[in-house]
Amino acid sequence: MASGTLTVDLEALVQNWRALGALAGTEAGAVVKADAYGLGVGPVSRALAKAGARSFFVATAEEAATLRRELGHGPTIYIFSGHMAGDTDMIGDLSLVPLLNSIDQLQRHLEALPGAPFGVQLDTGMNRLGMEPAEWAALRDLALAQGPSLIMSHLSSADEPQSAMNALQLRVFKDMTDGIDVPRSLAATGGTLLGPDYHFDLVRPGVGLYGGAPYKEALPVAYLELPVVQVRDVEAGESVGYNMGYVARQPRRVATLSAGYADGLIRALSGKAKLYYGQRECALLGRVSMDLITVDITHLPEVPASLTLLGRQQGVDTLATAAGTIGYEILTSLGARYTRRYSGG
Secondary structure, eight states: SOOOOEEEHHHHHHHHHHHHHHHHTSOOOOHHHHHHHOOOOOHHHHHHHHOOOOOEEEHHHHHHHHHHHHOOOSSSEEETTTTTTTTTHHHHHHHHHHEOOOOHEEEEHHHTTOOOEEEBBOOOSSOSSSSSHHHHHHHHHHHHTTTTOOOOOSSTTTTSSTTTTHHHHHHHHHHHTTTTTSEEEEOSHHHHOOOGGTTTTTEOOOOGGGTTTTOOOOOOEEEOOOOOOEEEEETTTTSSSSOOOOEEOOOOOEEEEEEEEGTTTTTEEEEEEEEEETEEEEEEEEESSSEEEEEEEEOOOOSEEEEEEEEEOOOHHHHHHHHOHHHHHHHOOOSSSSSEEEEEE
């Protein structure tokens, strides 16, 4: 086979979800936006629903519609972007729950779908989505009279536990919501790790479900094996790849593997990434190209059929660090050409 194999461990995913829920001591939802962070929203969401997850979060109404087809009716599906113009039919027909972000969205929802469920998103300092304190003060009584199912906000610096922004946002959120008889949510993965003050009635783990930081105890979920297409001997002074990205100082044995930036191996990994044959580390040589990478296998006792890019030897965040990015980008960049396999769950 000339394509890599992406294996998703659904049992590890479920264990990560359960562990974060147990840590919070409250309901744990699941963020499955961006095709479940690149790992497949169908298998991922079904495994979580089977394990007991009842609240799911996505970015857009289109993602919510796809998720509803996978889960059927029953689980609650929240839409972070709220009720956008043109979303009304999907929201109403599929019983989706928009998290309303502005007076315009509140008006649109109440006029177009009177009596339909909704939540409210508040801006507590991130200045991205949500109603600001003054706007919320003006709309609060109207919104509460309609019975929202959830009031939430989002932390900007939860992956930095010592940041003063966390305590500031917590204080603002409590000022905006204390005394309200509506379920509240402030914490995603990072917020869940900040402690009970941040947990409220529901936590919304995302990247931690998939094995990513800042959840250091997360079990690895994504495993990526890349097949060796060809092996050649490179003499001292010869170059490998585009624009002579690597020049051999001594004879090397070089394997060409089937994967490139079209498969989510971002070009920033060029000359920096490590792959593994068992526990033996192999360096990526030269540039990542569209479909191929070249790897030094001089020190291996045999020619491997494949090498591991993601696995127990190296998780998404270690690979991301090599590229100067974060695990989110590695996961959500994983391409469609891989043979995808799902285990457990």
